[in-house]
Amino acid sequence: MTKTNSGNFFEDFRLGQEIRHATPRTVSEGDVALYTALYGSRFAFNSSAEFARACGLAAAPLDDLAAFHVVFGKTVPDVSLNAVANLGYAAGRFGVPVFAGDTLATISTVIGLKENSNRQTGVVYVRSVGANQRGEMVVDYVRWVMVRKRDATAAVAGETVPDLPGSVAAADLAVPAGLDVAGYDTVLAGSPHVWDDYAAGERIDHVDGMTIEEAEHMMATRLWQNTAKVHFNQHTEGQGRFGRRLIYGGHIISLARALSFNGLGNAFKLAAINGGRHVNPTFAGDTLYAWSEVLEKLELPGRTDLGALRLRLVALKNRPAGGFPFKTEDGKEYDSAVVLDFDYTVLMPRRRLIP
């Protein structure tokens, strides 16, 4: 019997199956420093312990996407080692903030299965819940992936496609306990623009571009203990579909989010991932640009100090975002420069009328 993990194939999944993923991970100040070095993120809430304390937290939390990547990475050996494609995300909610010293573990449940008509592959829908050492939810999200079958003739039981929300409702967004933006200093945060200043439909060109190197995306992906082979092995990928190592989609999300600081500097906390698609592959040498659109302005129940913005974050490769490239004229396909279409919700301070 082989002792190596060859991952699950489509016919190995069962509806309702619960998977306790391996190798929990204690996050640290080292991860924080690497996150900054890899993405250049500058949100003051994550960058400065003093700033976070002024907002009522005990310390600066990790970037929400760092927590997401750790939680996601745990699922790869069980869920997507035999994946052909990572199709989408939905119903993602961020829970308690993650601090250096917390240990994260992930448990997933199979909530949907749909074989493809060619019987070579099928789509697996998984709800994954990342929790800290106290069992508090850190991030809870659904993703679906197209997974190979080991045996095309294998029968698949209980096919269901789950009903997924278009977006997370304002009432379901978690605000960190004790968060008080009365002490939020927009000068130190680097942007004067608060929730009140954004309008639904508004588009923001984040201007800056960032070129990606092989060493960077591989270090990032290993940091998250994501074991998907396509990111690491030039010896096989050189003979593969693209002739090169594919960059982990989450690396693109983090880079685009970091670029979005320039225009959304007060979008200090991710609250939800409503949806997301990796539209085109990205490779080392590509330069990433990003733009955002305000999809919706959300009031938060019981709070006048804080609002939420639902945003579309679009990442482009090797094309500046000035013209907001998105879909082809007929709206059917994405522009070939688009690599990420990410729908998420952030918390942002509102203007204080009486200071």
Added chain:
Amino acid sequence: MTKTNSGNFFEDFRLGQEIRHATPRTVSEGDVALYTALYGSRFAFNSSAEFARACGLAAAPLDDLAAFHVVFGKTVPDVSLNAVANLGYAAGRFGVPVFAGDTLATISTVIGLKENSNRQTGVVYVRSVGANQRGEMVVDYVRWVMVRKRDATAAVAGETVPDLPGSVAAADLAVPAGLDVAGYDTVLAGSPHVWDDYAAGERIDHVDGMTIEEAEHMMATRLWQNTAKVHFNQHTEGQGRFGRRLIYGGHIISLARALSFNGLGNAFKLAAINGGRHVNPTFAGDTLYAWSEVLEKLELPGRTDLGALRLRLVALKNRPAGGFPFKTEDGKEYDSAVVLDFDYTVLMPRRRLIP
């Protein structure tokens, strides 16, 4: 109204203007590890908590240049986003040591303005003070940059060129509180050569060479949250002046300082930056060498255990430092291999006559 920061242009600066820079930054053990990984620095005072404690400190402080880079990085979005060139440094003094957990923030004051005769650009002189969460000065320095004008016809008020010292006087050098080199172990420090052994005029070839990779300088520059575009975007820089990404000058200073360990292993603490010029651009693939010249030996008021050396640190690209390449024969221009001419002051233990 655009919500992205396009930076200040020359005519936006006013003499005496104070800028509270955004995104304070808590430094950590993660930054220390990355500093070691990126530069290979080996000064025992920063490398070993036990060594630092034996010298009277509570823990190993961060490398002084790491603190400098963080403080400098904060100024970029406000001061040099539209810079054509970083012209020089002067009057730099290091204050209290920085420890993991400290939060650094920077405030700058415009102390000089001089429009160039072509009216397309002008030189801005800025004094920047980095302080920790207790408001204690960490590093205080002047730099001047050539900045583009938005509008060549714009009037510029109050032109002044500040009077800057040639070097920081011995009396103005800060010695960390509690520092006691009685417990300084030169064997563990890796060099038997103390202050007494160096002579003014002495030159040291630091022998080793270090090749720079794109991923390294970009990770470093992002770690310092330095947002200057020229370091990151091959898509635009490929069409630019050099056809490639320019390496952040501070990266070169740190690499050269790390190389200087071999010959200056007891130069354990930076005390001043007297001056500095980035003479030629550096690119990924270049191999850096360095040599030092002792410019001056300084006694420290009231201390017989400790002295200071004023040093010239010269970094070269793709040429070993054996012949001490510096300026052309007529002394008018730098040798084409020289990339950095850095004038700084270090603290170094003196020989104890009675052990």
Added chain:
Amino acid sequence: MTKTNSGNFFEDFRLGQEIRHATPRTVSEGDVALYTALYGSRFAFNSSAEFARACGLAAAPLDDLAAFHVVFGKTVPDVSLNAVANLGYAAGRFGVPVFAGDTLATISTVIGLKENSNRQTGVVYVRSVGANQRGEMVVDYVRWVMVRKRDATAAVAGETVPDLPGSVAAADLAVPAGLDVAGYDTVLAGSPHVWDDYAAGERIDHVDGMTIEEAEHMMATRLWQNTAKVHFNQHTEGQGRFGRRLIYGGHIISLARALSFNGLGNAFKLAAINGGRHVNPTFAGDTLYAWSEVLEKLELPGRTDLGALRLRLVALKNRPAGGFPFKTEDGKEYDSAVVLDFDYTVLMPRRRLIP
């Protein structure tokens, strides 16, 4: 007198000579994060503080190889700066676990000297002991290197070749104080295969491959403060034996060990390095694969919960490990794809009959 370290040449070593190596190093959470980012290691014992606590430790210890690299790095400026080749390791024992905050220092003793017949070089045998700030042994090992002579005619006194054990005996393996695998969770560890499931002679193809980048191996090697010139200087190495920078052999050991997780997920603790040879050089761009052979199953005196496995770890470049490439048919030479032949001993939980 030159103030730079030109390292020891063969005739500078004396039998019995003790070398207190410079620049002790405090390890941190930053090193842990970088280790994960550079190697992608996933052993739960090192990855999760909660997992380590469930096994009776106060926190997650650093990866044993990280400790080894730090201890090894200290020896380079004194032992192998003028080395032609790193010939082998033996008699390596791991002592107390290393935790973030510990300060490591290394002392070496010359235990053997043998001049080569050409009189240009000689082999130096060194026993190096790394210890923490309490003087507790962390790792204690022998390595031998071929070192250049400064002067071929120089006489060499006291030649001896030490008698080295073929492997470390079970009775000499250290089990961390307080270690209790009753709380060891194989689901969280990521492998159901415990000591009982492995058989002497069994071979495991670790399946995955990892391509190496220049920035990665240089960052790793600098992190360990290893100053061997061949890893860093393309300007000179481009004219050298291989035309490129040589990757530090320890980087290959760590990568191969990380790959071995897939098949040896419960090999949670290194106990011994019995032997090791870097058989062929590795360069950036090479893709590393690995396979293991169980050489011996060892019972540990007084313990029924824990066993040891003596393993051969073979790393290959640019060839998958499926066919277990090792030596040429006549057994005299290594297959050209083999880069590492590493003989080490791990601790692994045994199956609990009464849960």
